[in-house]
Structures are given as structure tokens and as C-alpha cells.
Amino acid sequence: MAAMLSRPILLATLSLAPFGAIAQEPVSVVATVGMIGDIAQTLGGDCIAVETMMGPGIDPHLYQATARDVQTLNRAGLILYSGYGLEGQLGDVFARYAERVPTLAVSEAGIAREDLIATDDAYGVDPHLWMDVSLWARIVPVIAGQLSELAPNCATTIDANAETYGAELAALHDWTRQTIASIPQTQRILVTAHDAFAYYGRAYDIEVAGIQGISTQSEAAIADIRQTADLIVEREVPAIFVESTINPRTIQAVIEAANQAGQPVEIGGELFSDAMGDPDTAGGTYIGMIHSNTTAIAEALGGTPAPLPQALADWAAQWTIE
Incomplete structure (x- = not known):
């Protein structure tokens, strides 16, 4: 200190x-x-x-x-x-x-x-x-x-x-590392609205692709949307994710482009990236933010959330999470 x-x-x-x-x-x-x-x-x-x-x-x-x-x-x-x-x-x-x-x-x-x-x-x-x-x-x-x-x-x-x-x-x-490891390696790719998950990818061994860069000050370009759609088609990505702080229209544009190319893809859920959830909800805590994101990612990409460890029992009981 x-x-x-x-x-x-x-x-x-x-x-x-x-x-x-x-x-x-x-x-x-x-x-x-x-x-x-x-x-x-x-x-x-x-x-x-x-x-x-x-x-x-x-x-x-x-x-x-x-x-x-x-x-x-x-x-x-x-x-x-x-x-x-x-x-x-x-x-x-x-x-x-x-x-x-x-x-x-x-x-x-x-x-x-x-x-x-x-x-x-x-x-x-x-x-x-x-x-x-x-x-x-x-x-x-x-x-x-x-x-x-x-x-x-x-x-x-x-x-x-x-x-x-x-x-x-x-x-x-x-727990996050174990849960992400349950996703089949070929499906372990996280596509999001902007590039906020690089540390998550590095820490938990999942490939990350953001349509926009780190900042959200400018809109995603058509080329960014097309490039992301091509990646989804090539890798047969089953789901991509919206973010709670980002307008979902770029995600919708990517889904449409991928569908037109013959690759079915759906929204796997909403992730917390630059902000947590509402107060007085589990997602309104930092632990809940990570837990919610990880659960959504794993379930949409073919994985299974690991059992919560004993150290998180009090937090889970507070929010009635099993």
C-alpha cells in the first residue's frame, strides 16, 4: 500500500x-x-x-x-x-x-x-x-x-x-474462468457492440471482436459492420451480444448482414460493459455484473455456468441466485 x-x-x-x-x-x-x-x-x-x-x-x-x-x-x-x-x-x-x-x-x-x-x-x-x-x-x-x-x-x-x-x-x-472454459473451443468467440471486453478475453481465454473500437464517440462504419458479419459467417458464430450502454442498431445491422450471407445468428443477451445494472438488482453490483455477463455468454455460446463457489454464497443468497 x-x-x-x-x-x-x-x-x-x-x-x-x-x-x-x-x-x-x-x-x-x-x-x-x-x-x-x-x-x-x-x-x-x-x-x-x-x-x-x-x-x-x-x-x-x-x-x-x-x-x-x-x-x-x-x-x-x-x-x-x-x-x-x-x-x-x-x-x-x-x-x-x-x-x-x-x-x-x-x-x-x-x-x-x-x-x-x-x-x-x-x-x-x-x-x-x-x-x-x-x-x-x-x-x-x-x-x-x-x-x-x-x-x-x-x-x-x-x-x-x-x-x-x-x-x-x-x-x-x-468461477468466470471455469464457466467460459465450458464453451466449446470452436464457439468461444465473443462478438459485442464495442471493444470493451479485451481484458475479459485475455483473462478468461475467449476471443473477442468488437464492432466499434474502444471509444463510442463515433458510429460504426459500414466496413466495420461488413467485416464483423464476415467473421460471423466464417466462424459460424451462433450468437452476438448487445450492450446496456450502446444503441443496438449496429448489432442488428450485423445480424442482418450475416443472415443474408446464410449464417443464422441471434442476440445472445445484453451485457454490462461501461455501466452496471439498475440499483437494487444483482446486476447493480460489480459481482452481479460479471456473473450476469458470464452466464449470458456461456449459455448463448454452448457452455454451462459452473456452480457458484462457497465464497459467493452470501452474495448469491442476498440476490436469490442459485
Whole structure:
């Protein structure tokens, strides 16, 4: 943890935080995306109050801060964002907030650049790190350390929650790998609306093809649609997937093109890519996001979900998942 906290952004923010002054009441935490906010809430419990800027169905690549967001950020005791370009120009906004509010780019603090997937676009790296559970788990101690600094009276509880949650994520990673391995090798190809699943593919040994690139700032070109349809025909892909934050019309165009070429293909389900599901649903948790995606992928491509491990029993019971 000491190595993580030596990063310049953390030194700049931790020195500004009046830790003792806010430890007696819940810390107001603002997270950009649900995949961060859910972890913070899980670790902090009643010691923190989390607000997420970008809810279900919101694309972080295109997001622009609203007047309400500014008010929320101005009230924050801690700002958590991913970094590595996920939030686009909002990164500059957070850099300014870091001058007066504890502000943490959790991916940059917890995940080394050498573990990222390089890209040849404006991002330079793929920011969809939560798709590899073993990578995303590295932000847990980072967030736990920051919360413990801000709420020292809760530090013991936060540390215990972090240990439990870390074990759950380790079990989720193994379960995902086993489930994807059940898909026949010839059918193990994941076709989605945009290129958000590269880390998932690398971690769980499944080939990935996105119609669009990493960013969703521009529409897919006709050539992209035709190229994807050709791949589906060549590989006899039985199902492709829509995403909760992407307009499904490009997927429909690919399906039509593949069908015209004689390859029947259907929508295998809706995947969570850049945002989680609705609050108060299993898909509205990070664990549920990965579980839902993996189950849909396996079942549509000829695999069978593995039994859930004991470490996820409490999570499964909470959401009535067998």
C-alpha cells in the first residue's frame, strides 16, 4: 500500500484532507462509475455515503458533467474515478478538484501500466480494466486505504470488509474462468457492440471482436459492420451480444448482414460493459455484473455456468441466485 500511496496524485490529495474533522459522520464519497462506487460502498458500509455520477445505461466515454454533478462534487469528502482515460476530459476536472478535495484515480493507483492492454487510438491504453476481475481486485486495498484515512474510527471494519470482498472477487475470477472454459473451443468467440471486453478475453481465454473500437464517440462504419458479419459467417458464430450502454442498431445491422450471407445468428443477451445494472438488482453490483455477463455468454455460446463457489454464497443468497 505504501508504494501505491507514493504516487503524485495521492500525495497532492492526502495532504489536503482534514481527516479527523469528518471521521464522526459518514464520509461523502463521489464515484464516477458504478464499478467503483459499489466497491467503495461495500468496503465502507455505514461509514460512508456514496453517490455515483454515471448510473445504469450511461456511457462514460461520452459523459459530460452537469450542474448537478458540480454541486455533488463540491460537497464531496472524497472523489474516486478510474483514470487511464476512461472519463475522458473529466480527468482534467478531477485534477483541479484534487487541489482541495481528496481525489483518487483508483485504476492508476492500483494497476500498473505494464499490465494494461495498449491501443493505437487516442486512449493509448484500454481503460476497461474491470472486465478482468483479478485486475480490478487490485483497487480494493487502494480504496480501503483511502477510506480508512478519512474514517479512522471505521478502519478496522473497512479492513475486514476488504479482506472478505477480496476473497469474493478471487472466487468470482475462478468461477468466470471455469464457466467460459465450458464453451466449446470452436464457439468461444465473443462478438459485442464495442471493444470493451479485451481484458475479459485475455483473462478468461475467449476471443473477442468488437464492432466499434474502444471509444463510442463515433458510429460504426459500414466496413466495420461488413467485416464483423464476415467473421460471423466464417466462424459460424451462433450468437452476438448487445450492450446496456450502446444503441443496438449496429448489432442488428450485423445480424442482418450475416443472415443474408446464410449464417443464422441471434442476440445472445445484453451485457454490462461501461455501466452496471439498475440499483437494487444483482446486476447493480460489480459481482452481479460479471456473473450476469458470464452466464449470458456461456449459455448463448454452448457452455454451462459452473456452480457458484462457497465464497459467493452470501452474495448469491442476498440476490436469490442459485
